[in-house]
């Protein structure tokens with residue numbers, strides 16, 4: 001398909017890059033350096049895709065966006081922004097943008113987005129009406145590429161009713177993202193309820209979620225609405241979803257698939273009008289493999305997954321986060337309170353408690369420093385224990401998935417007809433490390449180690465023997 005793409009950007013290099021890239025795909029490219037010039041072209045030529053920069057000389061891209069939709073009969077519009085905050089992303093999508101790119105971007109990402117936009121016919125879809133932005137609530141800070149990607153995902157899913165699974169280590173901001181999704185959704189005027197079922201009395205989880213009728217169990221003195229009823233029309237965040245008991249997993253699946261549930265002691269189903277968001281710091285796929293989490297529920301929840309990377313993999317966010325926390329507590333001259341040397345030291349830590357740990361550490365340091373610029377000595381002494389300085393270089397630690405992928409690719413590259421089969425080979429690398437860590441933790445007690453590992457004691461014994469660890 002040969003399409004006409006209109007690129008509106010006052011940076012000639014960006015126009016040039018798009019021109020080269022899209023002409024290479026056989027498309028015709030028009031370029032403009034202002035919204036006004038772009039609109040003139042859009043009114044003159046049939047345009048299939050618009051690439052629109054936010055920052056333009058006169059009218060900005062976000063406010064000109066509806067005009068481009070009108071002029072192009074709702075052609076898809078990809079917004080380019082250098083501002084990279086969540087509000088801009090959401091404003092772009094709410095004003096009808098199909099997708100957005102944050103500068104600097106990789107050309108391959110831009111090309112992928114352009115191809116998707118051109119492949120899908122958006123022309124029949126009316127643009128989403130402009131809505132006023134709700135700017136209150138907690139702010140999500142992040143200038144790293146990883147957080148830009150998260151903002152983009154939030155903006156794209158917020159206005160739909162899709163379930164979203166939020167994953168990431170503790171303290172990475174899953175709950176904050178969940179709030180942001182609700183705040184930017186069409187349910188924002190309705191209740192938002194976050195609950196961790198695991199924190200509830202196990203006997204009462206079902207009644208807490210779905211309600212009960214009088215006499216359903218001892219102590220049920222009267223009818224009671226559950227969480228799903230209280231949140232009617234709004235959003236529910238189920239935190240720590242990985243710990244949900246199996247019986248409740250089945251009932252949740254019913255809510256997700258059929259949109260109905262029953263109060264405890266009642267057989268007539270009720271309609272559920274809630275959007276369900278779920279969060280976990282666990283590896284749910286592994287929990288499925290271990291039989292602890294229903295696979296059907298996992299797939300139903302994980303249709304859209306937003307992963308919050310650990311802070312140690314986005315250390316460029318540490319400076320803006322510190323500034324944000326200090327400003328929020330009205331710290332004197334907050335923007336000069338952390339110098340480059342201190343920032344470099346903070347960036348050296350692993351922050352296993354992630355942003356929660358950083359926030360508490362900054363609050364502690366602010367109290368100790370009482371208005372003067374902060375120094376490392378103002379931070380809590382145990383910070384070093386929770387967040388150990390990295391041994392090696394400044395490079396962010398590769399995730400276990402990255403390490404495994406790299407290893408697998410190396411093996412596959414090395415030889416086509418690999419000598420050792422890869423699966424047992426990988427297990428023989430992973431298992432000894434895992435077993436040793438668990439045995440160290442249990443003081444060498446194998447029964448406890450087997451229990452913690454979730455394998456039979458005999459299996460553990462055999463594996464230790466295999467690895468000559470017995």
Ligand SMILES: Nc1ncnc2c1ncn2[C@@H]1O[C@H](COP(=O)(O)OP(=O)(O)OP(=O)(O)O)[C@@H](O)[C@H]1O
Pocket residue numbers: 138139140141142168169170171172173174175176177239279280281321324355356359
């Ligand atoms: N990007 C961010 N910008 C500003 N504050 C953040 C950000 N991410 C997290 N925080 C703050 O860090 C703290 C922890 O965040 P949150 O509770 O959302 O994490 P979580 O991933 O849900 O943690 P857990 O898994 O332990 O429930 C909160 O005080 C939150 O306001």
